[in-house]
Amino acid sequence: MFLACGLIAMGACQLVVDTSGLAGGATGDAGSPESGTGEGGATEGGSAEGGRADAGAVDGDAADASASAPTLVQAQFHPESNVTSFSMSLSAPSGSGHTLLLAVGASDNQSIAVKGAGLTWTLVSQTTPHVPVSVWSAAAVAGATASVTVDFPGTQATTLGTFTEWANLGALDTIVLAEGVSMSVATGPIATTSGELVFAAAALHNYTTGTPTNPFSGLDSVSAGDARLLVAYTVAASPGSFGTSWSASTAGGWNTILLTFHPR
Numbered sequence: 265m266f267l268a269c270g271l272i273a274m275g276a277c278q279l280v281v282d283t284s285g286l287a288g289g290a291t292g293d294a295g296s297p298e299s300g301t302g303e304g305g306a307t308e309g310g311s312a313e314g315g316r317a318d319a320g321a322v323d324g325d326a327a328d329a330s331a332s333a334p335t336l337v338q339a340q341f342h343p344e345s346n347v348t349s350f351s352m353s354l355s356a357p358s359g360s361g362h363t364l365l366l367a368v369g370a371s372d373n374q375s376i377a378v379k380g381a382g383l384t385w386t387l388v389s390q391t392t393p394h395v396p397v398s399v400w401s402a403a404a405v406a407g408a409t410a411s412v413t414v415d416f417p418g419t420q421a422t423t424l425g426t427f428t429e430w431a432n433l434g435a436l437d438t439i440v441l442a443e444g445v446s447m448s449v450a451t452g453p454i455a456t457t458s459g460e461l462v463f464a465a466a467a468l469h470n471y472t473t474g475t476p477t478n479p480f481s482g483l484d485s486v487s488a489g490d491a492r493l494l495v496a497y498t499v500a501a502s503p504g505s506f507g508t509s510w511s512a513s514t515a516g517g518w519n520t521i522l523l524t525f526h527p528r
Contacts, residue, residue: 332527333499334461335431337362342425343488350423351380353411358404361528363433366400367521368414369424369467369486369493380412381405391441394517395491397467401436404429422489426465433461434526442520449473449494451522452507456500459527464508466494468518473510480508500524 337359342352378385383402390398404410412427440454451464469490476482476496486493496508
């Protein structure tokens, strides 16, 4: 693990964590993952825009890798304001051996609890200096339509969620955290091996943003109140160094999480 500043954008810092050899690759000391039952909730007080949300969406990079390359199966998005919890569900039953990833942005997500449909959720990583963002994972139940509930310790002015299902996703490899104050919301870079999923989540104040830089594909941006959640991904066709960035209409504080997962 090492910390480096000034490598990404002016005033930006990044933290690199190599999780090789850790079962499941979980990290983070905040939050209390729980199992329970959640129900899909209504989307209110915000918007999800741009990108792709269709079940069965597949990135071209995944198709160009191998048959066992990580592949996006479906995604759902949820913005809501002034609540103590929110719930969301995927639109179709999950496949066998699939993995669920949930990105959460909120006014204060340092002690949130994630639960849903008897699943065991694990905090993968989080970062909180500006607009907090965290990523959680769970093993999907084949044939069941996954749902998740996120509980907060108090009323949140803004809550944001991006809920995804992945096929052929293996263990977590590496985590890179970054934060800064600028018009460029930037991740990484992060080193990959061939076939790995590179998954990026970013939270910032609710400024207009562009699409992620290549070779990343962006999912819908989710916004409510004074916050915006961005998620993008790519699959490494060969070993290399990967990172992405979004341009924002106004300079402001932001946090990013960049993760690599081995293919299964």
